[in-house]
Amino acid sequence: MKAIVCVKQVPDTSGKVAVKPDGTLDRASMATITNPDDLSALEAALRLKDATGCEVDVITMGPPPAEGMLRECIARGADKAYLISGREFGGSDTFATSQIIAAGINKIGVEPEDVIFCGRQAIDGDTAQVGPQIAEKLGLPQVSYVADIQKDGNELVVKRMLEDGFMMVKVQTPCLLTCIKELNEPRYMSVGGIFECYDNEKHPMVVLDYPALKDDPLIEVDTIGLKGSPTNVFKSFTPPQKGAGMMLTSDAPAAELADILAKKHII
Amino acid sequence: MDFTLTREQALAQKMYQEFAQNEVKPLAQEVDEEERFPEETVKKMAKLGMMGIYFPKEVGGTGADVLTYVMAVEEMSKVCGTTGVIISAHTSLCAAPIFENGTPEQKAKYLPKLCSGEWLGAFGLTEPGAGTDAQGQQTTAVETEDGWLLNGSKIFITNSGYADVFIIIAITGTVIDRRGRKAKEISAFIVERTDKGFSVGNHEKKMGIRGSSTCELIMEDCLIPKDRLLGKKGRGFQLAMATLDGGRIGIAAQALGIAEGALEETVAYVKERKQFGRPIAAFQNTQFELAEMKARINAAKYLVYAAAQKKQAVMNGAKVRYSVEAAEAKLIASRTASDVTRRCVQLFGGYGYTRDYPIERMMRDAKITEIYEGTSEVQMMVIAGDLLR
Numbered sequence: 001m002k003a004i005v006c007v008k009q010v011p012d013t014s015g016k017v018a019v020k021p022d023g024t025l026d027r028a029s030m031a032t033i034t035n036p037d038d039l040s041a042l043e044a045a046l047r048l049k050d051a052t053g054c055e056v057d058v059i060t061m062g063p064p065p066a067e068g069m070l071r072e073c074i075a076r077g078a079d080k081a082y083l084i085s086g087r088e089f090g091g092s093d094t095f096a097t098s099q100i101i102a103a104g105i106n107k108i109g110v111e112p113e114d115v116i117f118c119g120r121q122a123i124d125g126d127t128a129q130v131g132p133q134i135a136e137k138l139g140l141p142q143v144s145y146v147a148d149i150q151k152d153g154n155e156l157v158v159k160r161m162l163e164d165g166f167m168m169v170k171v172q173t174p175c176l177l178t179c180i181k182e183l184n185e186p187r188y189m190s191v192g193g194i195f196e197c198y199d200n201e202k203h204p205m206v207v208l209d210y211p212a213l214k215d216d217p218l219i220e221v222d223t224i225g226l227k228g229s230p231t232n233v234f235k236s237f238t239p240p241q242k243g244a245g246m247m248l249t250s251d252a253p254a255a256e257l258a259d260i261l262a263k264k265h266i267i
Numbered sequence: 268m269d270f271t272l273t274r275e276q277a278l279a280q281k282m283y284q285e286f287a288q289n290e291v292k293p294l295a296q297e298v299d300e301e302e303r304f305p306e307e308t309v310k311k312m313a314k315l316g317m318m319g320i321y322f323p324k325e326v327g328g329t330g331a332d333v334l335t336y337v338m339a340v341e342e343m344s345k346v347c348g349t350t351g352v353i354i355s356a357h358t359s360l361c362a363a364p365i366f367e368n369g370t371p372e373q374k375a376k377y378l379p380k381l382c383s384g385e386w387l388g389a390f391g392l393t394e395p396g397a398g399t400d401a402q403g404q405q406t407t408a409v410e411t412e413d414g415w416l417l418n419g420s421k422i423f424i425t426n427s428g429y430a431d432v433f434i435i436i437a438i439t440g441t442v443i444d445r446r447g448r449k450a451k452e453i454s455a456f457i458v459e460r461t462d463k464g465f466s467v468g469n470h471e472k473k474m475g476i477r478g479s480s481t482c483e484l485i486m487e488d489c490l491i492p493k494d495r496l497l498g499k500k501g502r503g504f505q506l507a508m509a510t511l512d513g514g515r516i517g518i519a520a521q522a523l524g525i526a527e528g529a530l531e532e533t534v535a536y537v538k539e540r541k542q543f544g545r546p547i548a549a550f551q552n553t554q555f556e557l558a559e560m561k562a563r564i565n566a567a568k569y570l571v572y573a574a575a576q577k578k579q580a581v582m583n584g585a586k587v588r589y590s591v592e593a594a595e596a597k598l599i600a601s602r603t604a605s606d607v608t609r610r611c612v613q614l615f616g617g618y619g620y621t622r623d624y625p626i627e628r629m630m631r632d633a634k635i636t637e638i639y640e641g642t643s644e645v646q647m648m649v650i651a652g653d654l655l656r
Contacts, residue, residue, distance in 0.1 A: 075278060188282055188285060189278065189281075190315045190316045191315060191320055191335065191339075192324075192331075193316075194282065195335075198274060198275065
């Protein structure tokens with residue numbers, strides 16, 4: 001049994017957001033972090049490891065510097081890392097990305113008791129599409145918005161957070177879960193983990209380039225990279241900030257509201 | 268000298284900063300106000316391998332290096348001087364002397380539990396009548412058939428209220444020194460909190476590092492097994508001095524952290540605080556103050572890191588001493604901490620004098636670094652002694 005965690009290096013949007021003239025994010029000029037939901041996914045996998053002793057593999061697609069993020073995942077407790085990197089993969093949208101990552105996961109191999117963990121969504125694109133698409137392409141059952149996980153034999157009982165409540169779902173392994181921040185509090189890297197995370201014998205860092213994946217049926221010229229991407233980013237911009245709200249505390253708030261709106265000539 | 272961090276050291280620094288911001292900083296004011304030892308933080312740090320950072324894995328340590336340890340003390344002290352000294356006293360004053368002087372059995376018994384943080388360590392040298400004059404010890408240890416019988420008391424012992432293992436320095440007899448005079452024979456011992464006849468007295472009410480547990484230790488017919496003698500009989504003074512050489516690097520790191528933390532707070536404050544229609548950062552007096560503080564902090568930092576590197580060389584097997592480097596680092600870093608925090612309070616003005624802002628706490632915390640583990644005057648004696656040898 002093993003856990004495979006999909007992680008993504010994203011620009012730190014709490015800092016300065018830079019946009020290139022073509023409308024896409026200027027990632028090179030922004031500081032990077034591990035996508036916060038992915039850290040929750042990793043933590044869920046590490047808790048499964050604490051409970052069962054299973055192996056935890058992390059996988060990402062990104063430029064070579066994404067190795068740093070994978071090493072940090074190892075310092076937190078992951079065992080092995082896979083970095084999918086290659087020019088052929090550049091410019092991929094969620095469809096092409098999930099195509100490539102699914103091929104990467106095929107390369108690792110999915111066994112009957114395995115669980116694949118993804119973050120709900122990344123803070124750069126906010127699509128929440130890659131996780132579910134990977135499950136579809138691997139033909140695995142999926143549960144999204146996971147807020148709690150209990151293992152019961154080769155089944156998982158999963159609590160799924162919805163807007164107006166939650167849903168308990170029983171799912172057979174192998175399966176894919178997309179995790180939300182509320183699932184757990186991600187652990188820190190440990191000093192011991194940090195001083196082991198660059199030890200390739202203990203924690204192999206496998207680079208999956210185009211030649212390594214090209215034989216997978218999911219990888220075709222028209223399913224990966226910019227050419228294989230049916231969606232294109234038209235424009236990126238920072239939305240204008242909303243003003244501060246106003247609390248109406250009088251005994252007759254409806255009348256007070258009507259008064260304010262009338263003064264502003266809205267009604 | 269190259270101070271470029273290795274990728275592991277850089278990652279450890281990043282982790283420390285995240286941990287300090289999320290776990291240590293939010294408690295700092297409460298720990299100070301309530302004079303509360305942050306037990307929960309110690310448990311968290313232990314889990315992350317921060318209680319035995321530079322000791323090899325064979326003895327239960329994390330297997331990192333001295334600079335990585337120094338940076339842990341520095342980063343915690345940036346936000347909470349109390350938390351910084353807990354790691355320093357535990358690591359440098361208790362685990363280190365056992366690692367450096369212990370028998371294989373002593374190492375096997377104590378180091379794994381100290382490094383994992385299951386046990387907290389402390390060091391008892393100072394007595395009511397023996398501060399800088401460490402030879403003025405009164406605590407005695409008499410060898411009996413059943414073991415060593417200890418009597419006496421120690422004061423101002425860091426971590427003592429919560430420690431499980433204590434290194435205790437005591438007189439074991441008289442010897443004739445090199446000049447033919449009678450002198451006290453001093454030895455070191457490992458005492459456990461649960462040993463009969465050993466007790467911990469009242470918590471001292473201090474000016475700064477108020478969450479740090481500082482108490483008196485009392486030994487009344489405290490009988491410990493024979494195998495608790497640490498190092499050779501009669502070599503306790505040398506052991507204590509060598510231990511303090513290491514400890515001073517830790518305190519220098521604490522001082523450095525306090526100064527850096529105060530400057531960070533001040534840089535943020537002067538950009539916000541407006542007087543005469545402008546942020547006070549726009550005034551040249553503010554800028555010159557900040558610039559000089561920053562330069563002095565970096566000067567101290569290089570001394571602290573250089574001392575850490577020299578100790579690392581010893582860990583790697585070099586037969587060198589680092590007493591002078593440790594003394595220089597502590598002298599300059601502690602004076603920098605006191606100077607910088609005082610100037611930061613001045614830039615904060617009236618707000619800085621209130622306990623609503625962390626800066627007055629930092630000023631109070633800084634002062635102790637000029638006093639404990641050898642006053643600044645002791646550091647100068649060490650440096651001058653080496654110069655005039």
